[in-house]
Every structure is written in structure tokens, then in C-alpha cells.
Amino acid sequence: MLPETNHHPEFQITRASHVSLGVTDLEASRDFYRDVVGLVVTEETDDVIYLRGLEEAAHHSLVLERSEVAKAHRVGLRVRSADDIVAAEKHFKAANIEYQRVERDHQGPTLQFRDPVGTLMEFTSEMDVVERKMQNFNEFVAGAPQRLDHYQVVTYDVKTATEFWTGLGMRISEYTAAGDDDELWGTWMEVKGNTHDLVFTNGRGPRLHHFAFAVPDGQSLLHAADVAGALGKGDEIDRGPGRHGISNALFLYLRDPDQHRVELFNTHYQFIDLETPPIRWDVTNPRRAQLWGMPASNRWFFEASEFPGEGVNEPLLKATPETLEAYLGLH
Template identity: 40%
Template structure:
């Protein structure tokens, strides 16, 4: 049995938005995401690279941040909220439940809120982001797999049912699920008009398993594999 879904949540999350990663080698990571996956650089400096898919107008869906001291890791997974006032409602909602919530300044975004879910997954909420031209018909810009837009995240959690219930309270619905007997092992949840924004799989967590971009054609996936072989 799946936990209930709140169809009128206290604040309105609309979709998966962006992910922040730390990387040990910014140049090599940039090379992979640009030449293998085909993402576009929106802005960059010596320590940070902001990337987006070809069909994305928002400034970034992936942020690479240099950290020479340790292995790459996920810093935050981001969700977009509908209105700026939803951020204030979210701040109050998390604080009332004893969960972390703090305001931060992030380049190229409007007001930004850092929160965490009950198992400690670091989340980032924003309502606005600077825009850049979409490049989905600028075929001269195409490289690698021609990644179009960020689609979803998959995370690990020690108890899938409990975390599914938490995100259900935030209005996330289930498109599919995995169970064994009466135990929920996997929940595939969405807010935007596709089947998935967040997948939760039972395992040691919190941890980010992967984030995924859509491509236009199935052969683009094979192109990414070919490019990865060349780069390797």
C-alpha cells in the first residue's frame, strides 16, 4: 500500500530544477558534460561551471563546484516552486517540523532556500532563475548525446515508505512503485507533467544514485557511449 498524497500541499513544488555537484577536476568534469552529454555552458569561472540542456531556457540545471580536497559528491538537489511566496511557506513548514531551513544567496537565482528532508537529503528551493536562449534548434551547438533537459533524480533511503509519505505530503504523486510482499521498495514520484521527478529506492542513505537528462532519440544514448569511449 502506498502512503496518502496531499493534493493541496502547503507550498507548491512544480518540478525538478537543478543539481549541485562537487568535482575534483573541474576541467575534466566540464569536458565530460559538454562533449559526452552535450550540455551547454551558461557561465563559468575558475571554480564553478553552470550548465544547461539544449532545450532549457533557465540558466542552469547542473552546477559543478571545484573541491580538490575530496571525491565528487552531490551537494544539493534542487526543486522549483511556483511563486516566490511559496518559499516563505516552505520555510515556515520545514521549521515547524524541526527540519533545517535557511536562506542563502546563490548566483543566477532569485531567493533561495536550503532545506533537508527527514533523512538528511540536502534540498534547494527557488522560484526564479535567470534565462538564456534555448539552443534546441541551434544544431551547430550540438555535441555528444544532445542532452535536452533535466528530467529526474534517484535517491537512496533507509525506509522508502516513510520518505515516500514525506514527499506525498508535499504533493508528489506516484506513477509507479516496487514492492515485495507488503514492503515498499521503490517509489517513482512526480510533480511536473511527466512520470518522474524523484525516485526513492530502499538502500543505505541518504545518497544520490543518479540524475537523468532526456534526449530526443534513442540513438543519442549510443552516441554518448561512443563519445565516452573516445574521451576515455
């Protein structure tokens, strides 16, 4: 039986918001996200660079932090107001969830916490407001990413992760399962009305598999791939272009200089009406991963960014995915 959404949570999550990455070469990472991906640099200091999509009015959706070791520092979500931060504190205290209130530059009240499967998260209720550039078409470069849309986290226990987040108001739009009892292998969950804000898939975790920016159209994906090739970063195209079965999205995945993975995608559908059931994909159905395009490589399936201080656990469910190497008969 699928975990049920709590439609009346004690606080309101509104969307995927921002991600913080530890990077070992700050300038190289800035150049990658600005020139290859196409993000806007909002602000730079000696140790931190803030970037955003072209239509975003929030100060940042990607934070690059100079670090000796490349890790995924935090996955960020927005809540409706400062009152929701207070309500989240009360809820986490009652539920014995580790949390702390912190000060983060350019953010309002911010609450950091660890979910039950070890994902390092933070909520904030507001950010400094900056200029939208959605009509500055002369600044649309590479993939012209518009806004941060979602995250995918690899976890050793999809069921526990899903129960926690549906308990906080997220709805399952699509899921992968096996058997008559719907053994969960992956869940796509949303709060903002399209197919996902937060995804959990089975594997060695907790690790951040990728974060994703929406782009204007399919041509933007091809242009990003061309730009990556022209700038000598073609080998960092990790997967695609192609079209997912789950979410129906066109996609392109790239790896940054520290091998953090970013997705550019287009064409989500709406998932708003409460009577609409989630779509079930059997874990054996290859169309869930792509309707067309080559299978993903070993590194797409098995490599991801670890969270600092969090041990990586072996998954409860075991599987051998269909990889590009297997498809081509390579070892």
C-alpha cells in the same frame, strides 16, 4: 497501504530543476559534461561552472563546484513563485524541518533544507533566463541532452522518504513492493506530469544515485556511447543502453571523472490524470529493472555519491540484487 498524496500542499513544487556537485578537477568535469554528455556551458568562474540542456531557458541545471572531496552537494527543485518559498519556510518551521534561506548566484529566493532521511535539497522560485538552443542543431553534440528531468536517491527508509514527499504534493507513478502489505522498496514520484521527478530506492543512504537528462531520441543514446568510446571514456559507461520496465525509458548511464552518475534517457509517458493508479512492480520481478539489456553491475547497485556531512545508514530492508557479475557467474 501506499502513502497518500496531499493534493492541496501549502506550497507548489513544479519540477526537478538543478543539481550541485562537488568535483575535484573542475576542468576535467567540465570537459566530460560538455564533450561526452553534450551539455551547454553557460558560465565559468575559477571555482564554479554552470551548465544546462539545449532546450533550457534557466541559467543552469548542473552546477560543478571545485572541491577537495567529491560529494553531491544539493538536489534542487523549483517552486512556482517567491510566495511558495515563504510558505515552505512556514511549513518547515512548523514541522521542525531544518532549513535556511541562502543567496545563490543566478537564482531567486532559495531555501535549503534536509529531508527526514538526510537528502540535502534546495528550492528556488526563479533563475536568470538565457538563450534556448533547442533549434541550434549544429550544437547538438554527444547525447544532445535537452533538459534535466529527475533524480534517484538511495535511502535507508523508502517509506519515510515517500511519506514526506507525498505530503508535499508528489504523486507516486510506479513503485516496487513486496508482500501483501506492499512493503516499499522503491517509489517513483512526480509533480510535472511524467513518471518521475524524484525517486527513492532502498539501500545504504542517503546518497545520490543519479541525475537524468532527457535526450531527443534513442539514437542520441547510441551516439553518446560512441562519443564516449571515441574520447577514451568508454569504460565510464556504467549501464546500458537498455530499456527499463519501470517508466518504460530507454537509458544510458555514465560516470564522470569523480564517479558521479548521470543518466541519459528517452520516452517517458504521461502521468497526469488523477484517477490513474500507480503501477506496482513486485520486487522479485526482473523486468522492473530492464525489459531488455544486460543486468546492472555491482557498482551500479552499490555505488553512489554521498552528501556532505550526512552519515550513511544501513537500509531497513535487506536484499541481494541480480547483478551482471552474478548473471555471468563472476565473483
